[in-house]
Amino acid sequence: MRGAGWKCTVRILKNTSFLRVLQQPEGYRVPCTSVGFFERTLELVIRSAHFAGMSFIMVSQRMLRKAAPAKINLGLHVLRKRSDGYHDIETVFLRIGWADEVSITPPEGRKEADFPAFSGPLQVIPVEDASPADRVLQVPPGADNLVYRAARCLNPDKAASIELRKRIPVGAGLGGGSSDAATALHLLNDWWKLGRSLEELIDIAASVGADAAFFAAGDAAAFGTGRGDMLKPLLQDGTPYVFPYHLVVAAPPVQVSTAGAYALVQPNDRNRPDLCEVLLSGDPERWRAELTNDFERVILPRYPRIAAAKTVLEETGAVYASLSGSGSAVYGAFEDEARARKAEDVLRRSGCRTWRGRA
Incomplete structure (x- = not known):
């Protein structure tokens, strides 16, 4: 393929500042002298898009x-x-x-x-x-x-x-x-x-x-x-909901069986808070009291490393922290990016895999 000038098109699906850098809303054409150069260029685009929280499709003659x-x-x-x-x-x-x-x-x-x-x-x-x-x-x-x-x-x-x-x-x-x-x-x-x-x-x-x-x-x-x-x-004032905080997500080095978690939890359909109404209130105090995950009561006592990760989030300044799904991942919402960074650093050093960013 060397010298063939092979080209691909990256089609961005989310209009962000990253797209403006590309300056071509319909796609960014990448002239390549080899497939290897193309793959390295594509990897750079993909990692940049992940960092920006973007969703995209790469379209080429091969992939x-x-x-x-x-x-x-x-x-x-x-x-x-x-x-x-x-x-x-x-x-x-x-x-x-x-x-x-x-x-x-x-x-x-x-x-x-x-x-x-x-x-x-x-x-x-x-x-x-x-x-x-x-x-x-x-x-x-x-x-x-x-x-x-x-x-x-x-x-x-x-x-x-x-x-x-x-x-x-x-x-x-x-x-x-x-x-x-x-x-x-x-x-x-x-x-x-x-x-x-x-x-x-x-x-x-x-x-x-x-x-x-x-x-x-x-x-x-x-x-x-x-x-x-x-x-x-989920809409807020007629537009798609935007989560208002910095997020830190941490996955301790344990796995939780979804089927096993459901076998442990006690179903309850009486007098449950309206999750959408609680979330859209934007009030972290209400979130801590009413935006609850039923799996926490059965998972955290059985998995000390998950409970410890949630504690780290709370002690480093998260205004709200919770289990995701049936675990093992937990996440925290931070008003301050510096505190989010600190929490991520502590969690990584404890052996968790982490992600930090805006949703």
Whole structure:
């Protein structure tokens, strides 16, 4: 490819100051003299976009790549157990900038031996990453993998190679696997030119995992009911809700089984506060009293490292701190960026993986 002047287009989906730097709202054309130069340039763009909390799709002649963001739960009520074995809940989902990367490439020209997680005509590839901050985990093949299941639900016959670069901790209540699956649905819908509507993609995502519906819908924040798959975008004064604080998210080096957590929690559907009303009040004192996560009462006593991480957030100045999902991740809201930085530093030194930024 050297000397070929190969070009790609990066299509930014969120209008921010980073986009103005590119000065081309419809995309940034990157002239490349080699594929290697292209990949290095793309990595710089991707990391810059992650830092800015942006969502984007990279479109090229060889690849589609998109960030798959994590989420936190702003309050979580487990209301009742259903006849199908699931639980009815209510929660507010908030998308954050901690993100995996999902890439789609053609399957042609590679051998089956190249794919350690080869399964049928669609390959899910655990990507080796030199950065110690980006811990790569082995991705299970076949039906055990949410990305694979989502792709097969979208179209059981077509082929593609999917590269999944994991940054979001697994078993942390941050929705990484669901986000990967939802992101893959959007990319494969474009790659295979299927023309599925957003509503169809949300329905497919919900069949793979309840949290996946939120990521497929693409809202920055949403109120979730049912299994978490019945969604209403969260608005404040008619515009999408913007979280008003600096966030620090910390994942201690433990994993919590979601099924195990649900087996421990006691459902309660009586006299529960209105999570949206409490959140939109913007009052941290009300948040601490009423914006509660039902899993905290059963998880924190059983996992001292999770409880300790939440204590660090509170002692370093968080106006509000909570468990995300069923854990193991906790997060804190800070008025002051310096205090958020200090909290992140303490948590990292204690062995937690962390993310800090604005939602």
